[in-house]
Amino acid sequence: MPWAHEAPAPVEQTVELLRTFRGRFDLGQDFVYGVFSSDESEVVGGTGLHPRVGTGAMEIGYWVRASGAGRGFATEVAAALTRVALEFLTLERVEVRVDPANEASLAIPRKLGFVEEGTLRRRLHGPDGTPLQRDAVVFALLRSELPGTPVAEAHVEAFDAAGGRVA
Ligand SMILES: CC(C)(COP(=O)(O)OP(=O)(O)OC[C@H]1O[C@@H](n2cnc3c(N)ncnc32)[C@H](O)[C@@H]1OP(=O)(O)O)[C@@H](O)C(=O)NCCC(=O)NCCS
Numbered sequence: 001m002p003w004a005h006e007a008p009a010p011v012e013q014t015v016e017l018l019r020t021f022r023g024r025f026d027l028g029q030d031f032v033y034g035v036f037s038s039d040e041s042e043v044v045g046g047t048g049l050h051p052r053v054g055t056g057a058m059e060i061g062y063w064v065r066a067s068g069a070g071r072g073f074a075t076e077v078a079a080a081l082t083r084v085a086l087e088f089l090t091l092e093r094v095e096v097r098v099d100p101a102n103e104a105s106l107a108i109p110r111k112l113g114f115v116e117e118g119t120l121r122r123r124l125h126g127p128d129g130t131p132l133q134r135d136a137v138v139f140a141l142l143r144s145e146l147p148g149t150p151v152a153e154a155h156v157e158a159f160d161a162a163g164g165r166v167a
Pocket of ligand 1: 062073102108
């Protein structure tokens, strides 16, 4: 991944990045999440709901650390966030944009019942929203298409910042 070439960043830089994510989350501008093992002892990856794709829609991004790959984490988080976006936020549309060369990532929206709509040239974003000057295969799932997909069966429990259950 072009955006991961500099990783791991110095800890001070990572703290700044996390503060930026947190600030944007609290302002309702962008929603980045950590992905943890079920006992919360291990950081497995990251994911996010990004409003950068227009009104009534959000884009989902995801990454999984190499040691956690192939265990279904990206599929699970993409399904859960898609359900949150379509059912709980009642958005009309969720997008996943994938580099055409990224076979593992292409497999995820396909497994979840997203529709492949086409390829946008030079329209891929990095995890912080930076344009990457790379092509993007656009997959989308509409709220009306949710019933019967694996997304509709995704297990979701959601809590607010004070620990109160919201879903
Ligand atoms: C792509 C990525 C998110 C996949 O995460 P993951 O947790 O390993 O994904 P999952 O285990 O949920 O599913 C991966 C699927 O891709 C398939 N797959 C893996 N490598 C593949 C390949 N080379 N060709 C075709 N399919 C492949 C797996 O078989 C699996 O499908 P299955 O469950 O039907 O067998 C992870 O490798 C990653 O973080 N890569 C770097 C960042 C990135 O590419 N992010 C996505 C940006 S759009």
